[in-house]
Each structure stands twice: as C-alpha cells, then as structure tokens.
Amino acid sequence: MLEQIGEIDPPQRLLMGPGPVNAHPRVLRAMSADLLGQFDPEMTAYMNEVMALYRPIFGTENRWTFLVDGTARAGIEAALVSLVAPGERVLVVNFGRFGLLLTEILERVGAVVETVDAPWGEVVPLEAIAAAVERFGPKVVATVHGDTSTTMAQPLDGLGDLCRRAGALSYVDATATIGGMEIAADRWGVDVVTGGLQKCLGGPSGSAPITVSAAAAERIFSRRHVEHGIRRDDIDDGLGVRIGSNYFDLAMIMDYWSEKRLNHHTEATTMLYGARECARVLLGEGLEACFRRHAAAGRAVAAGIRAMGLTVFGDDRYRMTNVTALYIPDGIDGEAVRRRMREDFEIEIGTAFGPLAGKVWRIGAMGYNARKHKVLITLGALEAVLRAEGFSSIPPGAGVAAALAAWTDSATA
The missing domain is CATH 3.40.640.10 (Type I PLP-dependent aspartate aminotransferase-like (Major domain))
Incomplete structure (x- = not known):
C-alpha cells in the first residue's frame, strides 16, 4: 500500500482559471x-x-x-x-x-x-x-x-x-x-x-x-x-x-x-x-499598486483575446479586473482545448457554469499570477492550442503583442 501511494509531488501547474491560483x-x-x-x-x-x-x-x-x-x-x-x-x-x-x-x-x-x-x-x-x-x-x-x-x-x-x-x-x-x-x-x-x-x-x-x-x-x-x-x-x-x-x-x-x-x-x-x-x-505592495496590477492584467488578457479574433463575454463597464470570460469559437471543442493547455503547457484555464457551460472559457490573472509574463505565457499557449485544434485564423503572435502593448500602456498611464 505505502509503495503504491508515494509522497505528494503535484505538477508545477500555472493556475490561470477563476481560482484557486498559485499561492x-x-x-x-x-x-x-x-x-x-x-x-x-x-x-x-x-x-x-x-x-x-x-x-x-x-x-x-x-x-x-x-x-x-x-x-x-x-x-x-x-x-x-x-x-x-x-x-x-x-x-x-x-x-x-x-x-x-x-x-x-x-x-x-x-x-x-x-x-x-x-x-x-x-x-x-x-x-x-x-x-x-x-x-x-x-x-x-x-x-x-x-x-x-x-x-x-x-x-x-x-x-x-x-x-x-x-x-x-x-x-x-x-x-x-x-x-x-x-x-x-x-x-x-x-x-x-x-x-x-x-x-x-x-x-x-x-x-x-x-x-x-x-x-x-x-x-x-x-x-x-x-x-x-x-x-x-x-x-x-x-x-x-x-x-x-x-x-x-x-x-x-x-x-x-x-x-x-x-x-x-x-x-x-x-x-x-x-x-x-x-x-x-x-499591504507591503500597497493596496492601490495591487489594484493597478490586477487592472493591468485584466486589460492585457482582454486585449490579447480580442487580437486573436476571439470575443470577450459580458459588459465591459462592469467586468472584474481579475477574471475574463471569452466565447469558445464555433467548431472548437472547449474541453479539448483546456486539456491540451493543461497537458502540453501545464496551464489551467476555467470552464463555466449554468447557461454559460460549454460556451465560454474563463481566464483569471490574480494574486501571485497577475503578472505580465504569466499573462503572456497563457495567451501564447492558448494561441498554439487553438491552432492545433483547427482555429487557424489567428494572426501569428497577435494575442501576445496586444497584451504586451496593453500592459505597457497601463504602466505609463
């Protein structure tokens, strides 16, 4: 029994769903x-x-x-x-x-x-x-x-x-x-x-x-x-x-x-x-600085999604800064994309509940993960997986470039 149940050694996964996130x-x-x-x-x-x-x-x-x-x-x-x-x-x-x-x-x-x-x-x-x-x-x-x-x-x-x-x-x-x-x-x-x-x-x-x-x-x-x-x-x-x-x-x-x-x-x-x-x-970072970082991450995720030709869900006026939902493109298996993100890139993005189940993914950029490089890595991986699943109309590198520009604009605003 003990030989079959080894020491806990979870994969080093990047948790970019709606929570939990990496501590x-x-x-x-x-x-x-x-x-x-x-x-x-x-x-x-x-x-x-x-x-x-x-x-x-x-x-x-x-x-x-x-x-x-x-x-x-x-x-x-x-x-x-x-x-x-x-x-x-x-x-x-x-x-x-x-x-x-x-x-x-x-x-x-x-x-x-x-x-x-x-x-x-x-x-x-x-x-x-x-x-x-x-x-x-x-x-x-x-x-x-x-x-x-x-x-x-x-x-x-x-x-x-x-x-x-x-x-x-x-x-x-x-x-x-x-x-x-x-x-x-x-x-x-x-x-x-x-x-x-x-x-x-x-x-x-x-x-x-x-x-x-x-x-x-x-x-x-x-x-x-x-x-x-x-x-x-x-x-x-x-x-x-x-x-x-x-x-x-x-x-x-x-x-x-x-x-x-x-x-x-x-x-x-x-x-x-x-x-x-x-x-x-x-509090060491500062509340206002932390709020700005989350807002920058949310803007970068939304900008990257749109640059890839995907559609963001919901009313822009009231969107949370830390979680962004996007519609799954027609003809794409949403769970297959999530599985490949996890298996090929060790990145988790979220599925949805109720009337949105099977219709949207949810990408979270919050806490320790509301950082520029983690947003860019996630969007780059999503582009690669979407291409592999047959969604080939994405302009190469567009998502990462748009997210990087949005983050830079946030930092200089």
Whole structure:
C-alpha cells in the first residue's frame, strides 16, 4: 500500500482559471512554521495582528474583523446563518452562479428569499435594488461583489445607505475581489463582508476573512437566548447560543477573537499564518499598486483575446479586473482545448457554469499570477492550442503583442 501511494509531488501547474491560483511563495513559507496552542499568548498576538492587517484590506475600522476557519464558503455561511433567523425576509441581488448560492444557503436557514435579477453578463441597477427593497421589506440584503461565473462586478456605492434607510442590514460576498479590487466596507456602508484567500490574496483556500459592523454585531449577539434558566454570561462553553449551526455561529467565534478568548474550536493555526502573510504581502505592495496590477492584467488578457479574433463575454463597464470570460469559437471543442493547455503547457484555464457551460472559457490573472509574463505565457499557449485544434485564423503572435502593448500602456498611464 505505502509503495503504491508515494509522497505528494503535484505538477508545477500555472493556475490561470477563476481560482484557486498559485499561492505566493512567502505565504507557503509562512504556513510551514511550527504550530502553537490556541491560547498561547504568541498565538493570540498573531490573531490581533491579523485583525489589524485586514481592516485596511476591507476598507474598514470595524473592531470585528477576523477569520472564519474554512474555505470562502464557510465565511458566507457563517455570515448568513448568524444574521438571519428562520422566517425572516432576505433580498438577494442575483447576477450569476454565486447569487444562486446565497439563495440556496438562505433557503436552508429557513429565510423567505426574494431575488432581484440581471441576465448573466450584466449587473443589477441600484434603482432596481431600491424598488425591490421597498416592495419586499427585507431584514437583510445580500449580494456578491464579483461573480466569477459571469466575470461581472456589482457596483456597491449607495447600497449601504439604501439598506439603512429601509432598516435592513447588508451582506457582501467579496471572495473573488478582495485584494484585487477595492473593498470599501465603510464607504459603501455595508454591514458584513466576507472573502477568501485563494484568489487575489494569493493564498490557499481554507480561511475566510470577514468584517462585521457594529450594527451587525449587535444583531448577531442579540440572538443569544436564555436556555434552562442559564444566561450566556454565566457559562463559557457556548451552550447558551442556538442558531442553525454551532461551528458557524459568529457570536461564538467572535467570543474567541475577543479579549475573552472563550473556547469555540481549535484554531486552524497554519491557515492563520497563511492569512496573515497574504495580508502582509498585499499591504507591503500597497493596496492601490495591487489594484493597478490586477487592472493591468485584466486589460492585457482582454486585449490579447480580442487580437486573436476571439470575443470577450459580458459588459465591459462592469467586468472584474481579475477574471475574463471569452466565447469558445464555433467548431472548437472547449474541453479539448483546456486539456491540451493543461497537458502540453501545464496551464489551467476555467470552464463555466449554468447557461454559460460549454460556451465560454474563463481566464483569471490574480494574486501571485497577475503578472505580465504569466499573462503572456497563457495567451501564447492558448494561441498554439487553438491552432492545433483547427482555429487557424489567428494572426501569428497577435494575442501576445496586444497584451504586451496593453500592459505597457497601463504602466505609463
């Protein structure tokens, strides 16, 4: 048995899909550090540093800025199950696969869900959200910032004010954009924002940064209740809290990230190290510089695609900077192209979901991979594979040349 199952030795693949991407070497090094106990003062000092590091990344002064142990979806689910009680109304701004995910999680919570929708490739106008809020009267409004299934980024200016006037809290899933596009929780006035490491932050999947406003924290803590005559403040094991989940109960998790350090679960120490280093790398580069790099990479990918005679999917005005979708040319087997990219060039590009399945590829240039040479290598490989698959109308070298010019123009703008 042992002879048949060897040491892990994955291929050195360039991950240029919608995520995950290759982790930054500094992050991987940080994750190889020795473990500490979860109440060790050095460990809790690292936790405090993580909270401080992620506040500027979320664009917030929120005291409650911390990590949920688990993939990005753990942060999404923790936010929703902690904010929403069964029977409460929630409005979901839906413009892609991950708006549907919010709906699915909320339905499991027992919420009464209504959606305000846009076709895939578009976003939902603020006026349409306002009309739905007025008609439906939700307790919470939930949306995705950047939906990688459609590559669109929902504008969020004004959303928080709209929700506050209606007496609603707001939730934003920023998994696909945090670290690559501006997240402005305080300026937007949104209450809870969650993210993930595995895209623009250049880390592995497994930790979900989150920020929670004072109003949302009040709502979360208010869901404590008296059970069998025992008040929550009289115990230290979390048994006085009841929501739909124990592991994802933010009130209990926040007690651990507070000065109380009340036990909830064993902290994922290695992932905390990784999340900490992701933030250090990003802030060391500078937020604005990182946003410019992602924008330059996105422009270069789109320019290269168009120069090869291919068509970019979606509304240019609202495209995410870090993921670009392109239509698969007629007569080309999309999965054969992806397979040859992987087998011949060790490059992964993405397929698609739902109504776009089999119609588009998705190319991501984010985090450690939002770099000029990686974009150029990917476009050059795509040209070679398309030619080999029979799409011979590409002007030789056009994609790489156009991407290089676009990147250069971005650097001098």
